[in-house]
Amino acid sequence: MSQSSTNVGSESGEKFRRAVIIGGSMAGSLTAAAVAPHFEEVLVLDRDEFPQTPQQRNGVPQGAHFHALLAAGRNAMDELLPEFSTLAVKMGAAELDSTADVMRLDRAGWSPRFSSPLTFIMASRPLLEWVVRDRASAIESVSFRPRHEVAGLLSENGAVTGVRLADGTQLAADLVVDASGRRSVAPGWLDELGYPRPVETLVNAHWGYASTFVRVPQDWDPGFRALACVPYGEGALTTAAERRAMAMWVVEGERRWILTVQGSAGDYPPRKEADLKEFVGSIGVPELDQALSEIEYPERILIWRDTTNRMRDYAGSAERPENFFTIGDAWTAFNPVYGQGMTVAALSARALSHEIAAHLRERPGTLRGLADRFYDRTSELVTFCWNSSTALDYRIPGVEVTVDGRPQDQSESAGSLEFSDRLAVWASLDKDRYVKYRETTQLLRSNDWLRSDDVVDEIKDRWEELGALLTPR
Incomplete structure (x- = not known):
C-alpha cells in the first residue's frame, strides 16, 4: 500500500506535503522541529515504543549512562524548541555553573574553581529526550509514529521519494532524513538504490x-x-x-x-x-x-561498550541521491566519553533550520540541492568534534583505526598532544582566559583564538614552565 505525497512548495509560501524523519530520539525530534515550518506533515518514525514518562527505553541502550549537554547544545535546543530549558528544569534538571560547581581532574590537574556566568544543564538522558520529544510533539505538523520500522528507501529520477516500512507499506515523502543513530543501516539502503556507500572510518580505543x-x-x-x-x-x-x-x-x-x-x-x-x-x-x-x-x-x-568513533563520509561522497541526508550519530558517532553527541545533533538541526529556509528563498519549490547545502554548512563542526574526540583516543595504546575495514598506520595520526596539554594548563592560570577556554569546549566560541600567533608563541615561550605544571597521578 502506498501513501502519496506531493511537492507543492512554491514562491507563494505553500508548504511541501511531507517530511519523514527516521528515528525519534534526540536528533530525530530536533530535526523534525527544524523542518516543520516548511511541511504540512512531519512524520517521525521509530521502531521502538515511546514511554509516557522520562524513563529508559530499549531504542536508546546508552541512555542509562551519563550524558553531557554542552551549553551550545542547550542554546540550540532552546532556539528550535522554545521553553526546552524551562520545562527541563521544571522536571528536575539541574543548572550548574561550569566552573564553580564542577570539579574536574585531568592532565592539567584539578580545574580552577570560581563563579562564572557559564551555565549548563545536567539531567539524565531519559529526561532530556522526553522533554525534547514533548516540545517537538507540541508542533502542530509533527507527529511521532512508534512501532514503524523503516526497511529501505524509495527513489525516482535521482532523488529519494519516500521510505519502505518493514510491513511493506510505502510512505511517499518530499524529504527523508536518517536520524536513527548508531544503528543506522543507511549505507545498505543507498547500496540497494545503486549509490556508493560512504567511506567509513572507525577509531576504537x-x-x-x-x-x-x-x-x-x-x-x-x-x-x-x-x-x-x-x-x-x-x-x-x-x-x-x-x-x-x-x-x-x-x-x-x-x-x-x-x-x-x-x-x-x-x-x-x-x-x-x-x-x-x-x-x-x-x-x-x-x-x-x-x-x-x-x-x-x-x-x-x-x-x-559500544564506544567506537565512527564517521561515514556522506559529505564527501561523489554521488548521492537528492532529498535525503543523515544527521547525528547516523552520520558521525563520537566516543560518548567526550560528551559531544547530543550537542552536535542539536547544532546540526539548528543549522538545518537556517539552511532549509535560505535554500527555499533562493530556490522556491524544490528541495534539490538541500543535502549538499546541509553537509557543507555542518561538515566543519562535525569534523572539529571528530578530530578532538579521536585525538584523545589516539593517546590510548592499542587504539584501532580502520578505513572501510582496512587497518591504518597510527604513527602520524597519534602525533603528540604535548601542545594541547600545555594549552590546557595555560588556560587554567587566568580566570578570564579559563572561562573563554570553557566556552570553547562548550562549543559556544570558535577555537580560532587558541590557534592565534599570540597564543601559540606564548605557549612555546613558556614550554618548559607549562610542562612542569602537568600533573601525573
Missing part, C-alpha cells in the same frame, strides 16, 4: 562503561555538584590512573545522582557494586573514595 543512578544523603555537600576524573592516558597504561576514569553528578532532584565509571584499552569496569568501588579506588583520588563511601546504590549497574 576500547572504552567501556558501568553506570548506575545513586542516592546521596539528605543535604549532602561534597563540595561539588559534578565531578569528573579522566584517565591520564600515557605510556603503556600500566597504572589505573592512566586508563580509568569516572564521573558523577546530580541529575533529577538533589538526592538522585548518576555514577559512570569508565575504562580504556579494554580495561572494562565491573558490574558488581563492591568490585566497582574497588575499580574506582584504584584510581587513587581520595575525593572519589570519600564520595563513593557516602552514597547508596538502589538501582542495578548497567554495562555499555
